[in-house]
Amino acid sequence: MRIACAGGGPAGLYLAILLKRRDPGHQVTVLERNPAGVTYGWGVVFWDDLLQHLAANDPPTADTITREAFRWVDQRILVDGRPEGRLAGYGFSMRRQRLLDILTRRARELGVEVRFEHEVSDETSLDGHDLVVAADGVNSRLREAHPGSFGTRVDSGRNRYMWLGTTKVFDSFTFAFVRTPAGWIWCHAYGFDATASTFIVECSPETWAGLGFGQLGLEESTARLEELFAAQLDGHRLVAQGPDRQRAPWRSFRTVTNERWRHGNLVLAGDAAHTTHFTIGSGTKLAIEDAIGLADAIGAHDNLAAALGTYERERKASLLLLQREARNSARWFESLPRYIDRSPDQFATLLHQRRSQLLTRMPPAGYYRLRRTTEEFALIDRLWHWASMRRREREVRRGSRAEG
Numbered sequence: 001m002r003i004a005c006a007g008g009g010p011a012g013l014y015l016a017i018l019l020k021r022r023d024p025g026h027q028v029t030v031l032e033r034n035p036a037g038v039t040y041g042w043g044v045v046f047w048d049d050l051l052q053h054l055a056a057n058d059p060p061t062a063d064t065i066t067r068e069a070f071r072w073v074d075q076r077i078l079v080d081g082r083p084e085g086r087l088a089g090y091g092f093s094m095r096r097q098r099l100l101d102i103l104t105r106r107a108r109e110l111g112v113e114v115r116f117e118h119e120v121s122d123e124t125s126l127d128g129h130d131l132v133v134a135a136d137g138v139n140s141r142l143r144e145a146h147p148g149s150f151g152t153r154v155d156s157g158r159n160r161y162m163w164l165g166t167t168k169v170f171d172s173f174t175f176a177f178v179r180t181p182a183g184w185i186w187c188h189a190y191g192f193d194a195t196a197s198t199f200i201v202e203c204s205p206e207t208w209a210g211l212g213f214g215q216l217g218l219e220e221s222t223a224r225l226e227e228l229f230a231a232q233l234d235g236h237r238l239v240a241q242g243p244d245r246q247r248a249p250w251r252s253f254r255t256v257t258n259e260r261w262r263h264g265n266l267v268l269a270g271d272a273a274h275t276t277h278f279t280i281g282s283g284t285k286l287a288i289e290d291a292i293g294l295a296d297a298i299g300a301h302d303n304l305a306a307a308l309g310t311y312e313r314e315r316k317a318s319l320l321l322l323q324r325e326a327r328n329s330a331r332w333f334e335s336l337p338r339y340i341d342r343s344p345d346q347f348a349t350l351l352h353q354r355r356s357q358l359l360t361r362m363p364p365a366g367y368y369r370l371r372r373t374t375e376e377f378a379l380i381d382r383l384w385h386w387a388s389m390r391r392r393e394r395e396v397r398r399g400s401r402a403e404g
Helices: 010-022 048-057 059-068 096-109 205-210 218-228 283-300 304-334 344-352 364-373 375-403
Strands: 002-006 027-031 043-046 070-079 085-095 113-115 131-134 152-156 160-166 173-180 183-191 197-203 254-258 266-268
Touching: 002 010, 010 027, 010 096, 010 131, 010 283, 043 096, 043 183, 043 197, 043 283, 048 059, 048 283, 059 096, 070 183, 070 344, 085 096, 085 183, 085 344, 096 113, 160 218, 183 205, 197 205, 254 304, 266 304, 283 304, 344 364
Parallel strands: 002 027, 002 131, 027 113, 070 173, 131 266
Antiparallel strands: 043 085, 070 085, 152 254, 160 197, 173 183, 183 197
8 A cells, every 4th residue: 555644653653554554564754844953852761561552562672772871760740849759660761862863763674664854734635545544643733634534522720830841850750749738739740751751741721821921931931940940950951942043932731532533434543533631641642542553553454444344433442441541640649738738648548549530539638538548449449440441442443433
């Protein structure tokens, strides 16, 4: 087949790798709007499950990423004036540009054509391709070229956030909460190589307005944040990315969902198909899993329409749990006053359990007490969550089959 992947992020590049690796006869082209070596975003975070998926599908890519990944240990929870909280565990991260460089090099080794500075606004410029994959991000132009065809819904979160970088290397995933006269502001910080870290700042819209960020430019905003987080930054600077060097890139997170993922020979993948809130750190994992799912479906069917139907059905069902957990996690941070005054141990536990559906329905103190004192409660929490997801998964599968 002739296949065009619009978007040179993890979804588009890894799909190209898999398709070319499994069938060298495919003609696969990746089209990226940015110049080579230019991306927006700092570090990406992932866990063992992603490395296992990579190893099972393309060992050379897995070997390189595993060898170069930055490993952080534990989660530190810092709240103004209180003893530090700590949660055991570990994870991995990598500079986003380095990840894309690894995937680009591997794709080209396999014979994929990767073109930079190539904008695709609609698929008419790709006539003659058997399959066009819209992996062009949350603002997908290919998706938006067909209003109404995908049933796209975009929900904006309440909190404001800004994605920054710093030369301070955080070797633990760090949540730091700072009390200000306008309310609480906090960071999500983690190292991604030996020289730098991601530093995401988040707060309520009331705190954002009360601190005057609506009237501050980029330099003034980062300087103010450096003051607020001086204890965590140890004298290191904060740096923003983006084409506008005057305006501070504050955003409200947009959750994208689509009722349908395909229109003719055009199919969605990665952030063009779905987004999950950054507080669960699953964007890269889900993009890679989309690529694996689509490559698997194409390999299992002789008919392209059947393959795209299988891909859509299976991936939509697989996403249900993480999508709900992401919503719960985002709401936890939007409801921070409900939790912030707990003891350090309670607050750490409730932060760790922020994905739980039961936590949203119970008083925090009651949830904490039952989880800490009743061994069976943790199992009940998981089983209740699992059962509700299984019901929803069956509904999605039935709906997808009916549409097909």
